[in-house]
Amino acid sequence: MGIPNVALPVSRRLELVIEGGPRPRLGQALRELWSFRHTVLAFAERDVRVKYKQTVLGVLWAVLQPLAFMVVFTVAFGRFAKVPGGGAPYPAFSLSALVPWTFLQTAVTFGANALLMDSAIIRKVYLPREVPVLGAVGAAAVDFIIGVALFVVLAPVLGARFSLAWLLVPVLGMLLALLAAAVALPLAALNVYYRDFRYALPFALQLWLFASPVVYPLSVVPAQWRGLYVVANPAAGILDAFRSVLALGTTPDVGLLAASLAGTVLLLWVGFRLFKSLEPGFADLV
Amino acid sequence: MGYAVRFEDVTKRYPRGGPRYPSLRHELAEGARRLGQRLRGERPEPRGILALDRVSFEVEEGEAFAIIGPNGAGKSTALKLVSRISYPTGGRVRVRGRVAALIEVGSGVHPELTARENIWLYGQILGMPKAEIRRRFDDIVEFAELGHVLDTPVKLYSSGMQLRLGFAIASHLDPDVFVVDEALAVGDAGFQARCVERMATLVAEGRTLIFVSHNLSAVEAICRQGLFLLDGRVKGVSGAGEALQSYLNWVDAAHLARTSEEVSLRPSRYLELLAVGCHKPNDGERYAFATGEDIEVRLRFLARRELTRPYVSIGITDGRPGTLALCSMLVDGGAPEQIVGEVEFRCLLRGVPLLPRVYQLWCSVRGEQAFGDLFDWQPVGAFRIATSPGLQGPAAMAHTATDGPVHIPHVWEVQGCP
Numbered sequence: 001m002g003i004p005n006v007a008l009p010v011s012r013r014l015e016l017v018i019e020g021g022p023r024p025r026l027g028q029a030l031r032e033l034w035s036f037r038h039t040v041l042a043f044a045e046r047d048v049r050v051k052y053k054q055t056v057l058g059v060l061w062a063v064l065q066p067l068a069f070m071v072v073f074t075v076a077f078g079r080f081a082k083v084p085g086g087g088a089p090y091p092a093f094s095l096s097a098l099v100p101w102t103f104l105q106t107a108v109t110f111g112a113n114a115l116l117m118d119s120a121i122i123r124k125v126y127l128p129r130e131v132p133v134l135g136a137v138g139a140a141a142v143d144f145i146i147g148v149a150l151f152v153v154l155a156p157v158l159g160a161r162f163s164l165a166w167l168l169v170p171v172l173g174m175l176l177a178l179l180a181a182a183v184a185l186p187l188a189a190l191n192v193y194y195r196d197f198r199y200a201l202p203f204a205l206q207l208w209l210f211a212s213p214v215v216y217p218l219s220v221v222p223a224q225w226r227g228l229y230v231v232a233n234p235a236a237g238i239l240d241a242f243r244s245v246l247a248l249g250t251t252p253d254v255g256l257l258a259a260s261l262a263g264t265v266l267l268l269w270v271g272f273r274l275f276k277s278l279e280p281g282f283a284d285l286v
Numbered sequence: 287m288g289y290a291v292r293f294e295d296v297t298k299r300y301p302r303g304g305p306r307y308p309s310l311r312h313e314l315a316e317g318a319r320r321l322g323q324r325l326r327g328e329r330p331e332p333r334g335i336l337a338l339d340r341v342s343f344e345v346e347e348g349e350a351f352a353i354i355g356p357n358g359a360g361k362s363t364a365l366k367l368v369s370r371i372s373y374p375t376g377g378r379v380r381v382r383g384r385v386a387a388l389i390e391v392g393s394g395v396h397p398e399l400t401a402r403e404n405i406w407l408y409g410q411i412l413g414m415p416k417a418e419i420r421r422r423f424d425d426i427v428e429f430a431e432l433g434h435v436l437d438t439p440v441k442l443y444s445s446g447m448q449l450r451l452g453f454a455i456a457s458h459l460d461p462d463v464f465v466v467d468e469a470l471a472v473g474d475a476g477f478q479a480r481c482v483e484r485m486a487t488l489v490a491e492g493r494t495l496i497f498v499s500h501n502l503s504a505v506e507a508i509c510r511q512g513l514f515l516l517d518g519r520v521k522g523v524s525g526a527g528e529a530l531q532s533y534l535n536w537v538d539a540a541h542l543a544r545t546s547e548e549v550s551l552r553p554s555r556y557l558e559l560l561a562v563g564c565h566k567p568n569d570g571e572r573y574a575f576a577t578g579e580d581i582e583v584r585l586r587f588l589a590r591r592e593l594t595r596p597y598v599s600i601g602i603t604d605g606r607p608g609t610l611a612l613c614s615m616l617v618d619g620g621a622p623e624q625i626v627g628e629v630e631f632r633c634l635l636r637g638v639p640l641l642p643r644v645y646q647l648w649c650s651v652r653g654e655q656a657f658g659d660l661f662d663w664q665p666v667g668a669f670r671i672a673t674s675p676g677l678q679g680p681a682a683m684a685h686t687a688t689d690g691p692v693h694i695p696h697v698w699e700v701q702g703c704p
Binding site: 015016017018019020038039042043045046049050053054118120121122123124125126127280281283284285 | 368373439
């Protein structure tokens with residue numbers, strides 16, 4: 001049966017001690033996560049494959065949601081309510097924020113439910129439990145890339161012009177992925193303990209959409225409050241940066257972006273710690 | 287040689303018994319109740335279910351180690367601790383080397399994906415590097431015998447095929463310690479035999495195997511050492527054979543206790559069964575016999591009044607509907623003219639041709655002058671065929687409850703071979 005594999009002698013093996021009590025330190029947890037990076041990609045690949053199996057429209061689903069919202073928002077807010085586009089035509093203005101918003105929403109939704117969806121694996125295979133959550137965020141990133149490509153293709157129609165600032169999109173995308181992970185991790189952990197969070201999530205995401213500059217520009221927030229607002233809602237700074245880059249072709253406000261980054265890192269630290277402290281109970285409860 | 291796995295005073299308490307889907311509301315109410323208990327100076331009882339209670343044992347490296355015990359004894363919990371899926375409440379588990387767990391194999395295989403995709407993705411999820419999967423891909427396909435449906439979504443497979451795929455992937459991982467839980471519960475006899483063979487190969491390669499199964503003949507075939515767990519406590523660690531023996535003695539005792547309870551539930555007006563026993567002829571009472579041995583069944587009755595010509599019948603069943611064998615005085619004759627007070631009936635079963643497992647004894651007594659039975663047809667005892675000298679070959683190891691219980695002496699002959 002193939003090439004025989006000879007087990008390593010005991011002396012060359014690491015001894016692992018499994019016990020209750022305090023969790024491994026942050027650095028150790030991150031090193032372990034790094035050693036599982038291929039597994040994260042495997043989860044992401046699996047999620048993408050599964051998502052489009054047995055669908056007629058296939059990848060069209062990735063772009064349908066932002067496009068439909070763009071049409072509705074353009075008519076409702078652009079035409080009737082006359083929300084200002086901040087120098088860009090309203091369709092470009094809204095789609096440039098809707099594409100990243102859809103990524104955030106999808107990543108958080110699937111990430112928060114990842115442990116429940118993969119309960120069979122959680123209950124029988126050891127891996128750092130954040131792996132399926134991050135895999136779900138990675139799978140959502142594929143939709144995001146398709147969404148950005150759609151924006152680029154539609155740009156002339158929407159009234160946006162090509163700009164070198166577009167090259168910043170990957171950086172902003174990574175920032176957004178960090179934010180999605182920061183929100184999805186604690187939610188995924190809490191979901192295992194209390195299913196209440198599962199039902200509250202769609203509702204909370206709707207609130208978050210309207211609390212972020214998607215239908216309106218960030219400039220409607222008074223200037224002296226903007227910094228605080230962006231720290232409290234890191235999505236605001238990142239979405240505004242996407243808008244500056246994609247719709248207006250200008251470089252984003254670095255100060256606001258830094259505030260967003262600070263908020264994201266803080267959230268990620270708290271969220272990851274919470275996740276790791278709840279992790280030992282997952283297999284018993286999921 | 288050192289240990290590969292070592293349990294040091296390990297306790298595992300599952301945090302919540304009862305509602306499977308706890309809610310925030312329930313938690314708050316529970317917290318308030320416990321706070322109340324504390325305020326009144328009572329010590330609240332520890333919460334949850336105690337699955338393992340100060341368990342200590344050691345598995346030598348390169349050893350095949352069985353954990354046996356009835357359902358709910360804590361076997362699966364112990365395996366989950368070894369594979370880091372769950373964490374102990376107290377004590378510690380030491381593990382040397384990489385662990386692969388085959389706990390409920392197959393349930394992690396994704397139904398929407400094809401076998402090919404599952405081998406790649408599930409393999410990686412289990413921690414197999416891509417190069418390793420590429421190298422062993424054909425082995426896995428061959429082992430699972432799914433070459434012809436490699437590109438069909440797994441959801442269209444039968445459950446047996448899904449299990450085969452799961453076992454094939456997981457058993458081609460390359461760990462130092464293998465943890466196998468009830469992998470043989472499903473799958474046809476041929477596949478079970480190959481699983482047993484595969485595990486034996488892994489042990490021969492020098493890997494450590496920890497094996498949980500209710501398939502005791504497979505345990506006996508593969509494992510050298512055994513741990514008998516009962517209610518989360520260690521009942522004994524010894525050679526696999528002895529551990530099996532003490533487990534089976536416990537099973538028999540529990541079985542006998544149950545059947546005698548049933549007996550006492552159905553008393554008869556005329557005839558009371560005082561004792562039932564299986565004996566080696568002219569020897570002491572026993573539970574365990576070998577295939578082909580003589581078994582003497584002794585039934586001691588108390589006749590409450592004079593009874594004329596009571597015809598005693600005994601039957602043997604293997605737990606499934608229908609009687610395997612019937613020995614009856616209605617057919618054979620030999621009923622005494624008259625009995626009163628204590629009497630013992632002995633029936634010598636010659637060369638009992640039954641294969642290893644537990645059998646139940648049934649009994650009834652029909653009287654001549656009474657209408658109906660003096661003693662209703664009911665289970666009265668049990669015996670076990672423990673060994674079978676002639677058994678060999680792959681299926682002998684993975685022998686299951688679907689096999690026929692009766693052993694007919696037979697000879698194979700193949701004609702037309704070069």
